[in-house]
Amino acid sequence: MTGWLVRRTLQMLLVVFGVVTLAFVFAYIVPANPARMVAGPQASPAAVASIARQLGLDRSVWSQYLSFLGRLLHGNLGVSFALEGRTVASEIWGALPYTAVLAVGGIVWEIVIGIPAGIIAAYRPKSFIDRFATIGALFGLSAPPFWLGLMLIYFLAYKVSLFPINGVGHPLIWYMILPSFTLGIGGAAFYSRMVRTTVLQVLRSPFVEFARLKGMPERTILFRHVMRHALTPVITMLGMDLGYFLGGVLIIESIFGIPGVGQLAYNSISTLDVPMITGTVLVAAVFMVVMSFVVDVTYTFIDPRVRLNRAK
Amino acid sequence: MINLPESELNAAFGGSEPTVLSEPNFWRRAGHSLLHDPIAMCSFAFIALLAVVAVFAPFIAPFNPLHEFSNGLSFQGAPVAPNGHFLLGTDASGRDVLSRLIYGARVSLMVGVVATGLASLIGVVIGTVSGYVGGVTESILMRFTDMVLSFPILLFCVALIAVTGPSARNVVLVIAFAYWTYLARVVRGQVLSLKEREFVTAARTLGVGHLKIIRKHIMPHLLPTIIVYGTLGVATSILIEASLSFLGIGVPLPQASWGEMISEGQQYFQVAPWLLVAPGVVLILTVLAFNLAGDWLTDLLDPATRDMGR
Numbered sequence: 001m002t003g004w005l006v007r008r009t010l011q012m013l014l015v016v017f018g019v020v021t022l023a024f025v026f027a028y029i030v031p032a033n034p035a036r037m038v039a040g041p042q043a044s045p046a047a048v049a050s051i052a053r054q055l056g057l058d059r060s061v062w063s064q065y066l067s068f069l070g071r072l073l074h075g076n077l078g079v080s081f082a083l084e085g086r087t088v089a090s091e092i093w094g095a096l097p098y099t100a101v102l103a104v105g106g107i108v109w110e111i112v113i114g115i116p117a118g119i120i121a122a123y124r125p126k127s128f129i130d131r132f133a134t135i136g137a138l139f140g141l142s143a144p145p146f147w148l149g150l151m152l153i154y155f156l157a158y159k160v161s162l163f164p165i166n167g168v169g170h171p172l173i174w175y176m177i178l179p180s181f182t183l184g185i186g187g188a189a190f191y192s193r194m195v196r197t198t199v200l201q202v203l204r205s206p207f208v209e210f211a212r213l214k215g216m217p218e219r220t221i222l223f224r225h226v227m228r229h230a231l232t233p234v235i236t237m238l239g240m241d242l243g244y245f246l247g248g249v250l251i252i253e254s255i256f257g258i259p260g261v262g263q264l265a266y267n268s269i270s271t272l273d274v275p276m277i278t279g280t281v282l283v284a285a286v287f288m289v290v291m292s293f294v295v296d297v298t299y300t301f302i303d304p305r306v307r308l309n310r311a312k
Numbered sequence: 313m314i315n316l317p318e319s320e321l322n323a324a325f326g327g328s329e330p331t332v333l334s335e336p337n338f339w340r341r342a343g344h345s346l347l348h349d350p351i352a353m354c355s356f357a358f359i360a361l362l363a364v365v366a367v368f369a370p371f372i373a374p375f376n377p378l379h380e381f382s383n384g385l386s387f388q389g390a391p392v393a394p395n396g397h398f399l400l401g402t403d404a405s406g407r408d409v410l411s412r413l414i415y416g417a418r419v420s421l422m423v424g425v426v427a428t429g430l431a432s433l434i435g436v437v438i439g440t441v442s443g444y445v446g447g448v449t450e451s452i453l454m455r456f457t458d459m460v461l462s463f464p465i466l467l468f469c470v471a472l473i474a475v476t477g478p479s480a481r482n483v484v485l486v487i488a489f490a491y492w493t494y495l496a497r498v499v500r501g502q503v504l505s506l507k508e509r510e511f512v513t514a515a516r517t518l519g520v521g522h523l524k525i526i527r528k529h530i531m532p533h534l535l536p537t538i539i540v541y542g543t544l545g546v547a548t549s550i551l552i553e554a555s556l557s558f559l560g561i562g563v564p565l566p567q568a569s570w571g572e573m574i575s576e577g578q579q580y581f582q583v584a585p586w587l588l589v590a591p592g593v594v595l596i597l598t599v600l601a602f603n604l605a606g607d608w609l610t611d612l613l614d615p616a617t618r619d620m621g622r
Contacts, residue, residue, distance in 0.1 A: 018458075138600060138603070139600075143596050143599075144554055144595055144596070146554075146558050146575075147574055147592040147596070251558065255578070270560075277471050280471075281471045
């Protein structure tokens with residue numbers, strides 16, 4: 001078990017290292033002339049050369065790479081080019097709380113809609129509720145979030161002034177209801193399908209049959225046996241979703257005007273702020289890698305079958 | 313050379329173990345299943361219709377999608393609502409929405425199909441090589457796959473476009489580069505189990521080269537998976553393209569694309585909701601059609617249970 005944990009940790013660190021390297025390659029090697037991109041099309045050749053020196057672009061690739069890694073180890077993601085004198089790390093740190101609230105909200109919607117819908121649909125297959133859930137899930141999976149978000153704004157915020165149109169304010173929860181719903185609905189659709197399939201399987205399994213035969217109330221069967229089996233895979237995927245959402249949800253943050261990490265990434269793209277783009281992408285990827293590690297480890301503790309397999 | 317009956321030699325060098333696709337009555341089964349599944353039939357019909365519209369856009373579109381009509385704006389300069397002349401109304405520049413939708417189908421389908429094709433190619437090559445060769449090659453390729461998979465797909469595409477510059481070609485390349493990982497993983501898993509099967513061992517024993525084994529004995533078994541992932545991948549690619557265009561870094565203006573139409577429409581949604589509804593509905597229907605077609609193909613070909621479980 002400890003051996004597995006050590007190996008898994010090393011593997012995670014390796015992937016983080018690779019992600020960092022990949023980010024370096026895309027930020028400094030792929031663009032033909034990063035200094036020109038930073039300076040803008042109107043800059044004089046002298047200004048471009050001075051920026052190139054400032055960025056260390058006149059040095060060899062390896063020395064650039066090493067200093068990039070060195071800075072990262074100090075938590076230094078560089079200085080933004082567009083926002084004068086602001087460091088990338090402090091900007092991301094400042095935006096993170098909004099993204100975190102949005103991400104948690106999205107997860108809550110996924111759970112609140114997806115799991116009950118899946119369980120009810122499985123208990124009453126082919127019923128009206130099942131069909132309704134199926135159609136809703138297909139729609140939720142196929143509707144682009146930006147369109148769905150705009151429709152919600154149009155009907156619920158503009159036509160009927162139930163919610164604020166955009167931005168953030170006080171209380172924050174109020175401003176997060178529509179964005180987090182838009183964020184969570186796709187996942188909710190996915191989970192309702194997944195839960196439906198697993199619950200159908202569990203309901204047909206011998207131990208549920210046995211529990212019924214010995215007269216256990218249906219409610220107890222649901223909470224003690226069915227939920228336990230059906231929810232384990234969902235927990236795994238919810239963890240992955242959280243990692244993904246924390247990286248910033250570009251489109252939803254930009255249409256709802258939430259100053260989170262995604263908005264930061266979006267703004268830095270229009271100004272071609274390379275350190276900021278690299279920083280946000282890097283942070284997002286690291287969240288994903290770390291969450292997948294956390295999920296993997298948690299899973300080992302929740303599920304005895306996995307634990308026993310790995311203990312070997 | 314060992315003395316073997318000709319039929320076995322043929323099996324080793326030429327043909328292969330039968331797959332789902334080469335079953336004698338496969339096409340009849342497929343047709344039968346399609347006729348009894350109205351939803352799948354509608355999906356394929358919609359995809360076919362879309363393809364026809366995209367190919368013959370210049371003949372079908374009532375107007376030039378880029379022409380800014382002087383009668384396309386009201387006296388106040390607002391977009392004109394749907395009427396007999398402009399069937400789906402006009403946009404804020406006085407251009408015909410229906411014509412733009414029709415030309416937008418070209419962009420969506422082209423990007424969706426080409427990007428998915430390219431992604432499948434990369435995914436199949438990397439997956440097959442790592443599954444077949446194994447060892448260090450496999451470790452390196454799979455860790456690389458993990459790394460690419462760690463980047464949130466849309467943010468990754470956006471960042472790549474930001475450094476390479478927006479153009480139709482870059483949009484296709486970037487989507488392909490972000491999306492190949494899923495197929496690579498699945499294909500690797502299948503190749504791992506396929507290469508242990510008897511017919512592969514038999515071919516190896518007879519001295520058939522590796523490339524020929526992959527081409528003749530392994531590829532045919534991967535085909536169902538590739539078809540299913542390809543169909544679902546088109547849906548994803550179309551969504552990513554629309555998102556990129558929505559963010560203003562997709563296919564460059566003034567080329568019409570659905571995501572860009574929605575993005576432009578959002579400023580006028582209070583006065584001209586049709587600017588949002590029309591492209592949104594078409595986009596949803598398209599993605600839905602590819603998803604449903606993919607579901608039907610999964611049931612028909614069932615790649616997971618047919619090829620991996622054995």
